[in-house]
Amino acid sequence: MTVTTPTAVLIGPPGSGKSTLGRLLAERLGVRFRDTDADVEAVAGKPVGDIFIEDGEDRFRELELAAVRQALREHDGILSLGGGAVLSEETQALLDGHTVVYLQVGLADAVARVGLGAARPLLVLNPRSQLKKLMEQRRPIYERLAVLTVATDKREPAELADEIIKGLGR
Known part of the structure; x- marks a missing residue:
């Protein structure tokens, strides 16, 4: 079996792009392109929000870790991880040696992109406050794992893609 490695692994909070x-x-x-949230949904046969509600966050995180592990082993393109995937120490260890790109976003831009009415299971009740809390909690992990950090606020995807491609040495 041939082991592959992703070209880049994108991490960041909801709304980072x-x-x-x-x-x-x-x-x-x-x-x-591959998104581990989509992989989790395919395995579970239901959307991420439904997994949280029906099966709980612990079950979602189990499925997420399995999806990350598999994708890192077999995907050779661009891989996007769910915003909370980096909370797992095992995921953090698995990312060691990979080209991890942290998409940094401020709260205002994240809120504008996510939308406060979106079906994001960890953003129920007070979405803005929850998102701020998640971003503050995860920021040090994102920063530590990243080999390349790109600020996304007030920038167009094409401009960001150019910066990342340059940062990847492509």
Whole structure:
């Protein structure tokens, strides 16, 4: 069995642009795009929000870790991880040696992109406050794991893709 490695692994909070930018990067680099949240949904047969509600966050995190592990082993394109995937120490260890790109976003831009009415399971009740808390909690982990950090606020995806491609030495 041939072991592959992703061209780049995108991490960051909800609203940082992992999916949008990931698809654009994959297209520009001529590689495939993969999102571990989509992998989790495919395995569970239901949306992430339903997994949280029906099965709980612990079950979601189990499925997420399995999806990350598999994708890192077999995907050779652009890989986007769910915003909370980096909370797992095992995921952090798995990311060691990979080209991890942290998409940094401020609260105002994240809120504008996510939308406060969106079906984000960890953002129920007070979405703005919850998102701020998640971002503050995860920021040090994102920063530590990243080999490249790109600020996304007030910037167009095409401009960000150019910066990342340059940062990847492509």
